[in-house]
Amino acid sequence: MSEYGYIPEAPEQSFGNNKGIFNPKDIYDLTRADKYTNYGQLELIETQTITTTTANVDFTDLGNYNVHFLAQSNVDLATDGAFTRVQLSSDGGSSFVTSGYQYARQRNYIVGGTGYAQEGKSTNTSYVSILGSSGTSANEVGNGYAYLYNLLDSSKYSFSTFQAISTSSVDLDSWFGSGVLPTATTHNAIRVNASSGNIESMNISLYGIKEYS
Numbered sequence: 001m002s003e004y005g006y007i008p009e010a011p012e013q014s015f016g017n018n019k020g021i022f023n024p025k026d027i028y029d030l031t032r033a034d035k036y037t038n039y040g041q042l043e044l045i046e047t048q049t050i051t052t053t054t055a056n057v058d059f060t061d062l063g064n065y066n067v068h069f070l071a072q073s074n075v076d077l078a079t080d081g082a083f084t085r086v087q088l089s090s091d092g093g094s095s096f097v098t099s100g101y102q103y104a105r106q107r108n109y110i111v112g113g114t115g116y117a118q119e120g121k122s123t124n125t126s127y128v129s130i131l132g133s134s135g136t137s138a139n140e141v142g143n144g145y146a147y148l149y150n151l152l153d154s155s156k157y158s159f160s161t162f163q164a165i166s167t168s169s170v171d172l173d174s175w176f177g178s179g180v181l182p183t184a185t186t187h188n189a190i191r192v193n194a195s196s197g198n199i200e201s202m203n204i205s206l207y208g209i210k211e212y213s
Helices: 024-032
Strands: 042-050 056-059 067-077 083-089 101-111 114-125 129-133 142-149 158-166 172-181 189-194 199-209
Touching: 042 056, 056 199, 067 083, 067 129, 067 189, 083 142, 083 158, 101 129, 129 158, 129 172, 189 199
Parallel strands: none
Antiparallel strands: 042 199, 056 189, 067 142, 067 199, 083 129, 083 189, 101 114, 101 172, 129 142, 142 158, 158 172
16 A cells, blocks of 8 residues: 555645545654644744753744744742743844833732732833743742744734743732734844743743744
8 A cells, every 4th residue: 555545656745735544654754744734833943941040041043933932831930929021132132122012911810719810001011921920939830831923024013922820929820911012123032031030940942833835
């Protein structure tokens, strides 16, 4: 039997035009050959594992993507209730924008068994995304992710959406929202740091979302 369940000859495969009955090896081989239809495919750019006290975690290679995905896990911060945030650079990471961002977010949290909801917004803040907070007690860690849009497009604003959950200065804390840096220019580096104090440890990965013409 030929590839992809065809007898005697398999048809030509290409993205958006796959034919046949595929087993896992077929899918693996076609994906490696960039011929398997899989919209929204994440491609890892870089993973950083922080194990010592760090002020800033920078990503200066953003590949060539219109949409980026930033995911962090097991975040431990030096300051109770601080959160990690995302800032952008237009000069490859030599400097980072620390004002002029806008955001709108929703916070839902639990204290002593009682749930609370809180809205927040700003037209001039220091970050485009929140990735999550942490406490200073054992096992109080944060996790979160953000999608970043149009960073490398000099004709568009840079946008984000974000979601995070943690245990920190409250029993359970969660955030979701969106942000924008309303400047139409190329933003070619990303910085993650804490709103107060330093990062003690975390795992963080930057992905690009593959596009097809």
